[in-house]
Amino acid sequence: MSRRSHYPTYNVWDQHEHWDPHTRQIVAQRRTPVISHSFLTRQEAMLVQTLAGVLTDEYRQEVLTFVTQHIDQSLNSPVGESQRKAGVPEKKVLYRLGLSGINEASHRLYRRDFIGLKQPEQEELLRRVEKGTVPETSAWQQVAPQDFFQKLLYDVVNAYYSHPLVWSDIGYGGPAYPRGYVRVEKGLVDPWEAKKDGE
Amino acid sequence: MENRDRVTHHTNHYQGRRSKSLDQRKYQDGADVCIVGAGAAGCVLAYELAKAGLKVVVIEAGPFWNPQTDFASDELATRRLAWEATRIVDGANPLRLGHNNSGRGVGGGTVHFTGVFLRFHESDFRTRSVDGVGEDWPIAYEDLAPYYDKIEREIAVSGPKHYPWGPFKGPYPYPVREPISANAQLFREACEKLGIESVVAPLAILSAPFDGRPPCINRGFCNQGCMPNAKYSGLIQHIPKAIEHGAEVLSDCMVTQVLTDGSRVTGVLFDHDGATYEQKARVVILAGFVIETPRLLLHSSTPHFPDGLANSSGWVGKAIMPHSSHDVYGLLPEEVRLYKGTPVLALTQHFYETDKRRGFARGYTLHAHGARPVGMASEIATQRADGQFLWGRQLREAMLDYNYYARITLVGEVLPNPDNCVTLADEKDEYGMPLAKVTFQYGENDRRLIEHAVVQMTQLVEAMGGKAAHVVADTAHLMGGCRMGSDPVQSVVDSYGRCHDIPNLYIAGASIFVTSGGANPTNTVMALAARTAEHLIQEMSRQNI
Ligand SMILES: Cc1cc2nc3c(=O)[nH]c(=O)nc-3n(C[C@H](O)[C@H](O)[C@H](O)COP(=O)(O)OP(=O)(O)OC[C@H]3O[C@@H](n4cnc5c(N)ncnc54)[C@H](O)[C@@H]3O)c2cc1C
Ligand code: SF4
Numbered sequence: 140m141s142r143r144s145h146y147p148t149y150n151v152w153d154q155h156e157h158w159d160p161h162t163r164q165i166v167a168q169r170r171t172p173v174i175s176h177s178f179l180t181r182q183e184a185m186l187v188q189t190l191a192g193v194l195t196d197e198y199r200q201e202v203l204t205f206v207t208q209h210i211d212q213s214l215n216s217p218v219g220e221s222q223r224k225a226g227v228p229e230k231k232v233l234y235r236l237g238l239s240g241i242n243e244a245s246h247r248l249y250r251r252d253f254i255g256l257k258q259p260e261q262e263e264l265l266r267r268v269e270k271g272t273v274p275e276t277s278a279w280q281q282v283a284p285q286d287f288f289q290k291l292l293y294d295v296v297n298a299y300y301s302h303p304l305v306w307s308d309i310g311y312g313g314p315a316y317p318r319g320y321v322r323v324e325k326g327l328v329d330p331w332e333a334k335k336d337g338e
Numbered sequence: 339m340e341n342r343d344r345v346t347h348h349t350n351h352y353q354g355r356r357s358k359s360l361d362q363r364k365y366q367d368g369a370d371v372c373i374v375g376a377g378a379a380g381c382v383l384a385y386e387l388a389k390a391g392l393k394v395v396v397i398e399a400g401p402f403w404n405p406q407t408d409f410a411s412d413e414l415a416t417r418r419l420a421w422e423a424t425r426i427v428d429g430a431n432p433l434r435l436g437h438n439n440s441g442r443g444v445g446g447g448t449v450h451f452t453g454v455f456l457r458f459h460e461s462d463f464r465t466r467s468v469d470g471v472g473e474d475w476p477i478a479y480e481d482l483a484p485y486y487d488k489i490e491r492e493i494a495v496s497g498p499k500h501y502p503w504g505p506f507k508g509p510y511p512y513p514v515r516e517p518i519s520a521n522a523q524l525f526r527e528a529c530e531k532l533g534i535e536s537v538v539a540p541l542a543i544l545s546a547p548f549d550g551r552p553p554c555i556n557r558g559f560c561n562q563g564c565m566p567n568a569k570y571s572g573l574i575q576h577i578p579k580a581i582e583h584g585a586e587v588l589s590d591c592m593v594t595q596v597l598t599d600g601s602r603v604t605g606v607l608f609d610h611d612g613a614t615y616e617q618k619a620r621v622v623i624l625a626g627f628v629i630e631t632p633r634l635l636l637h638s639s640t641p642h643f644p645d646g647l648a649n650s651s652g653w654v655g656k657a658i659m660p661h662s663s664h665d666v667y668g669l670l671p672e673e674v675r676l677y678k679g680t681p682v683l684a685l686t687q688h689f690y691e692t693d694k695r696r697g698f699a700r701g702y703t704l705h706a707h708g709a710r711p712v713g714m715a716s717e718i719a720t721q722r723a724d725g726q727f728l729w730g731r732q733l734r735e736a737m738l739d740y741n742y743y744a745r746i747t748l749v750g751e752v753l754p755n756p757d758n759c760v761t762l763a764d765e766k767d768e769y770g771m772p773l774a775k776v777t778f779q780y781g782e783n784d785r786r787l788i789e790h791a792v793v794q795m796t797q798l799v800e801a802m803g804g805k806a807a808h809v810v811a812d813t814a815h816l817m818g819g820c821r822m823g824s825d826p827v828q829s830v831v832d833s834y835g836r837c838h839d840i841p842n843l844y845i846a847g848a849s850i851f852v853t854s855g856g857a858n859p860t861n862t863v864m865a866l867a868a869r870t871a872e873h874l875i876q877e878m879s880r881q882n883i
Contacts, residue, residue, distance in 0.1 A: 141735055141738035141739050142735060142738075143738070144738060145738065145739075145741065158411065159406070159410070159411065159565065161406070161407055161408075161409070161410050162410040162411045162412055162415075165410055165412050165415045166412065193729075193730060194729045194730060194733075195729070195730075195733065195734060196730045196731045196733070196734040197734070209414075217768075218418070218422050218423075219422050219423040219424035219425075220422070220424050221420070221421075221422050221423075221424065221425070221434075221435050221436025221437070221438075221440075222424065222425050222426070222427040222432070222433065222434060222435040222436060222776075223424050223425075223426055223427065224426075224427055224428070224432050225426050225427065225428040225432075225775065229424075262730060265729075265730075269727055269729075288727070289720055289727070292719055292720055292727060292729055293716055293719070293720045296712075296715045296716045296719045296720070296729075296733070297413075297414060297712055297715075297716055298414065299715075300711040300712045300715040300716075300737070301412070301413065301414040301711075301712055305711070306711065308738065309711060309737055309738055309740040309741065310675075310740065310741045311677055311710070311711050311740060311741075312675070312677050312678065313411070314410075314411030314412065315411055315555075315557040315558065315559070316411045316555075316557050316559070316565045316566065317555075317565070317566070318555075318557075319555025319556050319557045319566075320555070320556040320557065320558070320678045320679065321556075323517055323518070323519045323520065323556050323678045323679040324517050324518070324519070324520055324523060325520040325523050325524065325672075325674075326520070326672070326673075327520075328675070332675075333741075335673070
């Protein structure tokens, strides 16, 4: 496993003029996320942003702001959640309870809000949510910690790996219409794709 | 001015074809045939029946997509191509629905499918007789063969000159895809090392120009909707032609009830923008896929049909089947770049038929399968076969090696089990319809098959010079829920999709499958639909319906 990017000088956004207008517009919006929220309260949004940072091991606020915005929008959307496990509350309720549960547990264990914890403490608390061994506060009596953890992780990861800065980190070629790929076989890359460090 | 583009002009509600106002519908006073759902099956039926001169109305819950402005080279933004309305999932292995298997909008699942285009084998239609598991279909491979031929020709399937498994040996109508991606090359080389035969995948994706459409440019976003129109979908092929032949397509219209008069259906009710409309028809065909078709039938119960329409057997909603679809991500010393090229360009059906020594019945297909970052990261984070989650530094570091992974995916047969089913939940949707509740659990045979396949995939990754880094538990496709059969006590429809209980109600699409096979299902879905169309044209011209 790598500690750092194989492609430190690659920036996928440099290619945006070659993308179709619809895709370009979608990706451009991710680079300048709005800070106001429609479903989450200010406190909740800050908590989501902190959780997203811990779950993705990320500190760049521009990326985390987009992740938070995406989750806020999905919570306010009339579109369904594709599937919901029997017995799990609807997404809005799951988030509201899960977020309170995080702070309740944080207070129980450390007498502080989650945001104020040191990173190792935040990780430890999230590990207990993941395993279902978090203190059984009032919120966690209403939702199972793992149900919240899974939904949160899924949503965070989906948004995070949709950000062009993260695409650059991992050397993903990104949108490819109308140009497509010409050199697809082993060992071949098109001139505009990410090249390994120093090559 | 009328927009003359062959695909996009249908997205406009244009003169003479579809009025903006649903009170001025073309067949308002009654159609010959009303098709509910413009998916793989619905689109073939619309085209064939309209071409035969029947008055056809297609009612589709989702939008009439415009590939240029609705699709995008982006995973997150194109989730909306799927049926995202909430379904309740239950059982020991609750299914992942939405983008994973359910289409919505004109074209249905074909808009975001991967385009792998396989036939079922002879044994798939006779699993009970041959292997003592599952159930036999009321038809044999030979009954379907001419329709496989027809569909493959009609959409110019590309594939190898020689196909080594099953009764169809090739050649395919269009030349095999070339070049293939690094992931597909590595897969084929590994197969060869292990003495396993492999081929370049037969695909509903053009290898050369056809019908005004260009060949594939290898951009790799088949699951996000093909922007250049190189991949087949009902949206760009069958529906435009059906409209030319006089069919009317009502998009953004959700059918909420099938109407009956005594023992026959008379039409359907649908909702558009909050208002309810009625569409009358001599024949109604439900082609709404594995979950919505049973939901509609169960929800349309009447005093005459208290357990739901067409459900005297009790089999409506029962024996739904996904394919088991575990993935193995192998970490290699060299770059693979899973994002490049059509996602599936190579496969093997070496393990397709029953081999008693393996300790389970039936078999599977293995695909060399590309992946984009959102799909891969969310799978390895939240769907691991070991039941763990991956997050924080571990996830970040795993994904920094994104370009160094190869991926192989299983398409495994899942045996039918009546306990795996669609029922109605208590909760209601915005139309006042109860949500579907979808219950699923693997059986012992299914689990053994998966274990066997994971071992093979791991060995293939090792033969590539890599090591299996992430094993993901997943499913793909859905089939069954309104199965066909000759015995009205044990099945919902006959082999043409005609309901045993209601002579002018038909069901088409993946829901009428009896078993799942171990291969991607859409060629079979479309071949069955073409067979139903031929039968209906005959029956209706003879005034038998
Ligand atoms: C990501 C993905 C990849 C796939 N890859 C492959 C592949 O490589 N090869 C392969 O063979 N298959 C593949 N498939 C499977 C394929 O898409 C399905 O087998 C096929 O689309 C099923 O056809 P159908 O006609 O039964 O249903 P669908 O194509 O799903 O069509 C059903 C339609 O009915 C509409 N509908 C439902 N209810 C209502 C209602 N009440 N009112 C109005 N409209 C309604 C829906 O909106 C939908 O458009 C894939 C599927 C997915 C999702
Ligand atoms: S890989 Fe080919 S078929 Fe798939 S979306 Fe791209 S151009 Fe279309």
